[in-house]
Structures are given as structure tokens and as C-alpha cells.
Amino acid sequence: MGDAKVKVSEGVHRGATSRKASAAKPPAGRDRPRTKAEQRAQSLEQILDAAEYLFSRNGFHGVTLRDVAVRVGIHTTLLHYYFKDKTNLFEAVFARRAGITSGRRMEALEGYEREAGAAPTVEGALHAFLDTDLDLYYEGGESWMNYAAFCARVSNTPEGARLMDAYFDPVVLKLVQILKRALPDHSEEDIFWGYHFVTGALMNTLARTGRIDKVSGGLCHSDDFPAVRRRMARFMAAGFLALKV
Amino acid sequence: MGDAKVKVSEGVHRGATSRKASAAKPPAGRDRPRTKAEQRAQSLEQILDAAEYLFSRNGFHGVTLRDVAVRVGIHTTLLHYYFKDKTNLFEAVFARRAGITSGRRMEALEGYEREAGAAPTVEGALHAFLDTDLDLYYEGGESWMNYAAFCARVSNTPEGARLMDAYFDPVVLKLVQILKRALPDHSEEDIFWGYHFVTGALMNTLARTGRIDKVSGGLCHSDDFPAVRRRMARFMAAGFLALKV
DNA sequence: ATTATCTATAGATCTATAGATAATGC
DNA sequence: ATTATCTATAGATCTATAGATAATGC
Numbered sequence: 001m002g003d004a005k006v007k008v009s010e011g012v013h014r015g016a017t018s019r020k021a022s023a024a025k026p027p028a029g030r031d032r033p034r035t036k037a038e039q040r041a042q043s044l045e046q047i048l049d050a051a052e053y054l055f056s057r058n059g060f061h062g063v064t065l066r067d068v069a070v071r072v073g074i075h076t077t078l079l080h081y082y083f084k085d086k087t088n089l090f091e092a093v094f095a096r097r098a099g100i101t102s103g104r105r106m107e108a109l110e111g112y113e114r115e116a117g118a119a120p121t122v123e124g125a126l127h128a129f130l131d132t133d134l135d136l137y138y139e140g141g142e143s144w145m146n147y148a149a150f151c152a153r154v155s156n157t158p159e160g161a162r163l164m165d166a167y168f169d170p171v172v173l174k175l176v177q178i179l180k181r182a183l184p185d186h187s188e189e190d191i192f193w194g195y196h197f198v199t200g201a202l203m204n205t206l207a208r209t210g211r212i213d214k215v216s217g218g219l220c221h222s223d224d225f226p227a228v229r230r231r232m233a234r235f236m237a238a239g240f241l242a243l244k245v
Numbered sequence: 246m247g248d249a250k251v252k253v254s255e256g257v258h259r260g261a262t263s264r265k266a267s268a269a270k271p272p273a274g275r276d277r278p279r280t281k282a283e284q285r286a287q288s289l290e291q292i293l294d295a296a297e298y299l300f301s302r303n304g305f306h307g308v309t310l311r312d313v314a315v316r317v318g319i320h321t322t323l324l325h326y327y328f329k330d331k332t333n334l335f336e337a338v339f340a341r342r343a344g345i346t347s348g349r350r351m352e353a354l355e356g357y358e359r360e361a362g363a364a365p366t367v368e369g370a371l372h373a374f375l376d377t378d379l380d381l382y383y384e385g386g387e388s389w390m391n392y393a394a395f396c397a398r399v400s401n402t403p404e405g406a407r408l409m410d411a412y413f414d415p416v417v418l419k420l421v422q423i424l425k426r427a428l429p430d431h432s433e434e435d436i437f438w439g440y441h442f443v444t445g446a447l448m449n450t451l452a453r454t455g456r457i458d459k460v461s462g463g464l465c466h467s468d469d470f471p472a473v474r475r476r477m478a479r480f481m482a483a484g485f486l487a488l489k490v
Numbered sequence: 491a492t493t494a495t496c497t498a499t500a501g502a503t504c505t506a507t508a509g510a511t512a513a514t515g516c
Numbered sequence: 517a518t519t520a521t522c523t524a525t526a527g528a529t530c531t532a533t534a535g536a537t538a539a540t541g542c
Contacts, residue, residue: 065504189472193457193480196473197477210403210406212437216433228438235439236442281539281540321531330532
């Protein structure tokens with residue numbers, strides 16, 4: 001765990017050293033939370049950010065509560081105070097942003113459905129499904145990018161897949177529903193397997209393993225979601241169409 | 246760990262009970278290895294099988310040496326005897342079949358290259374790349390299917406991705422090389438991103454998370470590699486072609 | 491005589507809880 | 517008076533090693 005950077009925040013009560021350094025006068029900025037509500041909110045967020053980052057790289061079992069605590073600069077026991085136990089913390093990381101993602105996607109899909117009226121296209125549906133999501137992560141900054149990687153990792157595990165179901169099934173079913181209308185002559189199996197390919201490619205994107213960087217000799221970058229966005233819906237739409245001989 | 250089935254093998258020395266039961270006479274079948282070489286080979290294989298299965302579902306940190314030992318029906322220390330430490334065991338699981346997979350794929354790609362001569366197609370290259378692999382896992386039985394899931398899981402992690410590089414880079418580069426010849430007007434970036442989509446979809450297949458089963462209401466099955474094989478090369482080939490406007 | 495397997499055990503680490511202390515709230 | 521944070525510690529588990537025992541090999 002030599003790589004666990006201790007992000008020293010100037011929060012209250014964060015070890016004698018930093019406290020002493022800023023004890024005489026209340027430190028200038030809004031670094032130091034005033035009310036208890038603020039303090040609580042800040043701690044929760046810092047903990048979730050750290051856990052999100054660590055879980056996204058090392059998985060549930062690859063992260064210890066100590067890792068998280070060290071990264072935030074607090075004591076392990078505080079994690080129990082706020083989150084009861086490790087499983088709960090993990091699920092809290094997942095739940096924090098799951099509603100937002102799935103909500104935005106659902107809106108985008110329903111928006112497209114209305115707009116397209118009687119003649120939805122595969123590519124249109126995929127744009128709504130994919131671009132909204134990619135934008136959210138890319139524009140959301142580091143934490144959202146970590147959340148994306150977290151989801152990719154979770155989705156790859158048997159237990160994790162179950163977690164995803166609860167939040168993302170409605171969105172997937174909405175997408176499938178539109179795809180069926182766009183491809184009335186395709187078999188249901190074709191549509192589901194097409195969806196299976198799309199998710200795989202998407203998860204591989206969100207995971208940002210760095211493999212594409214290496215394989216391409218530095219020409220492409222795992223972090224370059226816009227590059228994926230520019231290609232993915234078109235690529236996949238053509239794939240769907242090709243399934244029907 | 247309630248689900249860790251103890252596969253009681255009738256090997257030598259496997260606990261007083263089973264030993265006593267078969268002590269008087271040497272047990273009939275070829276269950277009991279004669280020579281030390283056979284004994285060694287059998288133990289190694291049993292350990293690798295168990296580790297492969299467990300690592301594929303729970304990842305490196307989600308499996309303890311005790312889990313593996315219990316599943317085989319031996320003592321933890323024997324794992325150290327044969328494999329030194331946990332990391333080594335993990336890499337041995339990976340290495341056992343990596344050469345075979347990558348070898349077969351490479352042959353298939355080179356075979357296709359010769360056969361296609363001056364006019365290779367994207368779909369042809371993808372058939373060679375994908376079908377060979379899917380067949381190997383599907384026809385190889387349970388252990389090969391577990392290995393596939395193991396790889397999918399490994400590939401999704403930052404450290405794991407590095408492991409894959411060593412073995413699979415030449416195969417990937419060969420594929421890319423053929424794709425470039427098949428798509429002379431495509432940008433290199435397009436080809437690499439297309440490859441990125443293909444891998445993602447493939448890894449999602451190998452992982453067999455059961456998600457497609459659920460989403461499709463039981464119509465499709467994660468285990469159904471032939472169904473993927475029938476669709477994937479065609480799907481992806483169309484995607485590649487669509488990238489060039 | 492060598493190899494395969496087990497027994498015993500050290501040392502580290504991990505999760506979780508109980509209870510103390512130091513802040514803010516009213 | 518309540519909430520946030522820390523100290524101390526129990527109990528479980530995990531990896532790894534040293535050394536004993538029981539097979540096979542010659």
C-alpha cells in the first residue's frame with residue numbers, strides 16, 4: 001500500500017500536528033466546516049470519494065478500511081461510525097451516484113422516444129443511451145470517472161451484477177424496447193445479444209485499464225471518452241443492423 | 246464460504262477417514278496415482294483447477310489460500326510447497342493456459358492471412374480471432390470456461406491488464422495488422438477503438454455474469470458461447486466498416 | 491534417499507465494538 | 517446536550533515458515 005496517498009485535508013480534528021498549526025485563529029477559507037451538518041457532509045463525501053477510488057481499482061476485497069481511512073486522513077473507526085460496516089460503505093459508494101446516472105439516461109431515452117415518434121432508429125436510441133452517460137462521467141470530473149470505473153469493475157463480478165440490476169434494469173429495458181421498435185424484423189435474441197456487446201464495450205471503456213494506450217502505442221487513450229462517444233453509437237448501430245442477414 | 250464444496254478426491258494421504266477406508270487394498274481405478282510424478286501432476290492440476298475457479302469468481306483478494314486448500318481437500322501448506330506464495334499461484338493459473346490460447350489464435354490469424362492473400366476482410370479476420378477462442382473455451386469443458394472467466398476478470402483490473410499484455414499483445418497486433426490491410430482508408434485510431442469495442446464485448450462474454458439471462462428474461466444464456474459465435478464477427482465487422490463515413 | 495503431505499505456530503493484519511474526549515448546539 | 521472523532525482492544529483470519537511424518541524410489 002505504498003501508493004496510498006494521504007490526502008491531508010485541513011479538516012477539524014485531523015491529528016495534533018495540523019490542528020496545532022491552525023489552532024490560534026480559525027483558518028481563513030471555507031476549508032474548515034462551520035456547522036456540524038457541514039462537518040458531517042464533508043466527512044461523508046471525503047470518505048465516499050476515497051472508497052470509490054480505491055474500490056474502483058482494487059475491488060471490494062482488495063481494499064481495507066484502513067486504506068480508506070489513511071487516504072482520508074481519519075481513523076478507521078470513523079468509517080464504522082458513518083457507515084456501520086464495509087459492505088455498507090461499498091453499497092453507499094454505488095448508491096451515491098446510481099440514481100443520477102440511471103435517471104439521466106432514462107430521461108434521455110424517453111426524450112428520444114418522444115422526439116422520434118413512430119420511427120425510432122437504432123443509432124438514435126444508442127446515442128441517447130451512450131452519449132448521455134459518457135458525457136456525465138467525462139464532464140463530472142475525477143470522482144465521476146472513478147465512479148464509472150467502479151461500476152465497470154462491479155458489473156464484472158457475479159455479486160456485483162446483482163447490485164447493478166436493481167438500479168439499471170429499467171433503463172436497459174427501455175433501451176431494448178426502443179430497439180425492438182427500430183428493428184421489428186430482428187429476433188429478440190439478436191437484440192439482446194447486441195445489447196450484450198454494447199454493454200461489454202461500454203464497461204471496457206469505463207474501466208480505463210490503459211490497455212488501448214499500450215496496444216495503440218500511445219495513439220489512443222483510455223481517458224478519452226469523447227473519442228469513444230464519437231464512434232460508439234455508429235459502430236454498434238451498424239452491428240445491430242448486420243445481425244439480420 | 247458456505248459454498249466452497251469440498252471435492253473429496255480419493256488421492257493418497259487425504260485425511261485419516263478416506264485413508265482408512267481404502268488402506269487395506271489399493272483402490273481399484275486409476276484414481277490413485279502410482280508414481281510420484283503422477284501424484285505431483287495430479288495435485289498440481291487439482292490445485293490449479295480450484296484456484297482458477299475461485300479466482301475467476303472472487304478475484305485475487307477475494308480468495309484465501311485456505312479456500313483453495315479446502316476445495317481441493319488438502320492442507321494450506323501444500324500450496325506453498327508447490328507454488329511458493331499466493332501471487333505465484335495466481336500467475337500459474339494464468340500461465341497454464343495462456344500459451345495455448347494465444348498460440349491457437351495466432352495460428353488461426355496467420356492461417357487466415359495466407360488464405361485471404363491480398364484481400365483480407367474485416368469479418369474474416371474477426372472470425373479467426375474470435376471463433377477459435379470461443380470454440381476452445383466452449384469445447385474445453387468446465388475448466389476452460391473458468392479460465393475464460395478468470396481472464397475476463399483479470400483483464401478488467403489495472404494490474405491484471407499488465408499480465409495480459411505479456412501473453413496476448415502479439416496476437417492483438419497481428420489482428421490489428423490484418424485489419425489495417427482490410428481497411429486501408431480507415432484511420433489508425435478508428436481501428437484501435439474498434440478493437441477496444443471488440444475486446445470489451447468478448448470479455449463481457451467470457452465473464453458470464455448472468456446478466457444477459459436476467460435482462461432477456463431467460464431467452465439468452467451467459468453460457469451460450471455458440472450464440473455469441475454466430476453473431477459477433479458479423480456484428481463487429483459491420484461496426485468497423487461504419488466508422489468510415 | 492527423496493518427495494509429498496501434514497502439524498504446529500509466528501507474526502501481521504483486518505473488522506468491529508466499547509468507551510473516552512473534544513468539538514458544536516442551544 | 518449532542519455529535520464527531522479518537523484510543524484501546526478483542527477476536528478472527530490470513531500468509532508463510534520450520535520441522536515432523538508418511539509415502540515412493542532405487
